[in-house]
Amino acid sequence: MSELLSIAKIVLKIAEEEKVDHCEVYVMNKSKTDYIFGIEADKKTFSGISSTIKGMAIRVVKDNRLGFAYSSDFSKEALKSTVRSALSVAEETRGFEGFTSPKTISDVKGTYDNKTADLSVEEAMKLIDSLENFIKSVNEDILILESSLHHCTINTAIANTSGVEVEDKGTYAGISTTLSVKNEEKVTYSLNVSRRSISNLNLEKLGETAANEVLRLTEKKDIETGDYEAVLSPKVLVELLSYSFATSLCADQVQAKLSMFEGKIGETVASEKLTLYDDGTYEGGLYTTKFDDEGVPTQRTLLIERGVLKGFLYDSITANIDNVESTGNCVRWEPPTWDMFFARSFSCRPRVWISNLVIEPGSKKLDDLISEVNKGVYLLNVFSGFTMSPSGDFSLPVMHGYIVEKGEISGAIRKASIQGNAFEILKKIDEVGIDVDMVVPDSASGSLISPHIRLEKIKMIS
């Protein structure tokens, strides 16, 4: 038994001594290392940061009242007082019928890599060197304002009084770089990529892409306010889908009548080009785990099929209310906590949330999507969609994007925002690309695994 699972069982025992009716213990250990080279006041800087965060959370039930508390202090007194605190704040909880009982848990693929877990300081430095070399080999005039490498190992364990005893481990690796160009210092481009292992970071390709992008961004052009055809990168799409839209897919929101999709199962809610899943088992997905944050096995759940709304996401409590099975979407996360790898934390109360959203790829390459555009834009990055209203209305400044004229990129957008409604945007999808990327939103938990998509039109504000 792992250290985490034995801690979980110690806490269960303390809870039993406090005469609770039910108890669930979640323990998490997150060990992360960041190597960051930057430039401050024209000088090269370095910071190396390693962090090991271990914490546990409990849910206890007594007389049908459920309480939650957490602690990162593992001393016996702290654990005991956490159990007592949870009891002191217990409330009636609709739909609670006991913590989940043990279920068969299948393996997931591509979530742990020894090399990533054991990466040494020297190896990490070499990887950053090679990223910088790939960038510089594109053009000598490129300035590297930041280059960093991050890797992380997360261990989790859950035990409850219904007999669940499960554990999982995962690795994560990521790079980020911010580039500029000599004599064009106002132009910057940042690239952040996260994967489940170091070997899935193609440094050569990432370096070249980032370098070429920053060069291409120097040719700024003004854009007039109006409607444009638009090709959206997965990074733009994830900002449109990870807030109001993701919220509306969650059963707790549907049950509270706050979801825009309430009562719309079977209705057309998007273009017929769109088929969307939530898939907590996706091979190598950033939010792929063996089980969700209450120990229910993860699964692939069809949400939208050729534009028709097919289902919602459930944890066990919301599933009991609707008399259905949990989809394995119990998630310990609260906005606006953010992480480049895995935003969930023991300190957040469990809720329903997405894992990996997966858009089924179409057949067209990015170049073809762009070449068919007559008057439009190709958007690479926008500001966080966090500011979106619950009804999906957004107005997001474009960070990086291009103007497309007669199938060709004619310049980079100088200053503009996109404006519209996230739910309406989905109805305007006229093509889905083929090349899939995996991205995370700026201020939410969950990932999006998606190709580029094209919209009939989007409103650009100059």
Place this chain on the structure above:
Amino acid sequence: MKDLLEKIIENAVGLGAEYADVRIQRIYSNTIRIVNGRIERTIPSVELTASIRVLKGVWGISSLTSISEDDLLGAVNKAFKMAKTGAERIPETIKIKEVKPVEDKVKLGEIQDPREVPIEEKMEIILECDNAARSVDTRIIRTDYSYSDNVTEKYFCNSEGSYIEEIIPFTELRIVVVAREGEVIQQTIGRIAASAGQELMAYADPLEVSERLARDTVKLLSAKSPSPGKYPVVVDNGITGLIALSTGLMTSAQFASMPESELGAFAGKLGQKVCSEVITLTDDPTSSGLPVVFHYDEEGVPARPVNVIENGVLRTYIHSRETAYRFETEPLGHSRAPNALFQPKPIVSNAIIKSSDLSFEELIENIREGVYLRGVVGATIGRIIQCKTMMGYRIVDGELGEPLRGATFVVDASKDLFNIDAVANDFDILPLRLIEGDRFYPVSGGGPHIRFKELKIGG
């Protein structure tokens, strides 16, 4: 604790560290959220955080949630190794400004320790406020109370012989009231916060604040939207606070070292005029009653208030020991971190604009047609401040006229801050949370009512 931390530091020095410090923080906290009279969540927690910082040419940092000797020693080794390997690739090494070693223990002041108040009592106060707000009018459709309190025990030890313990309390309540009539929905927000204990919930009178917000929200339902345009504009203390905070943030030496960044507008502006001469801005982490109060900063440096802007001129940046060395000045205790997992950075605490001797009446008496704006609903800050205000009034012939709905305004720091032509004699603060990635800093801005000669407002 002292023996343990000294042992850890000795170890770092033994490895060859030029400087090392260790910070331990234990945070006891409670959060309560009540929506429409229903308890949504109550979360008690204990967070234990620790960091070791080792200077060997560059910084190596290791943070953890354990204070066992083995874990801390392991962390020292990791931090040292990272610094040593990193330094090989950096031509210029980091130096920190010398400060005098300090030994001190700062105890909790005369407060009602929130750890000793049963959570049921806290919930009761909030439920009472919630009930009072909803009883004001049937058109109030939503009330949302977020309460949190915490007590942070801090321990600091460094290789220069400093050892400091300090205990800091913090209590806050955020209130959102929404009213609806037909298709019209209006919202107001109230915020109470101080570095204080449970007594705040008595003297800040959340009940009165709740009822006032509720009445204001209902009043807004029938108010007109302001007509967009340029006016003489008077803003209340909260909006002044937002402007003070945004301006104060840009005085961080860290941002001033990154001229391209959104907060880098004051890079290279020392000694120059950065706003109207009626503005004197202080970053003050020491005055009791404000939301952020500490005697020692996260680098163990005694905190002192600093006039960053005097009569419109940028006098100094706020510093960490590292930036103070670089700028050849003194660090005055303005390094902050959300908890011991994060590293000290010079960040503003309470940014306060100094009051003058003008009354509010004098501020508006010569305005023929203007707008008075109150309260902050939402905002983004930086070179450009975008703010949605809560409500307003027309100013007509030197007197307050009809109530208006919240207007939006944009303040371009490089132009509009020069258009402030008067400040009043009153004072209040706006407590906020500064969010930067995964970090939260409690901060506040404050000051008197201020007047813009002219400001463009939207509907």
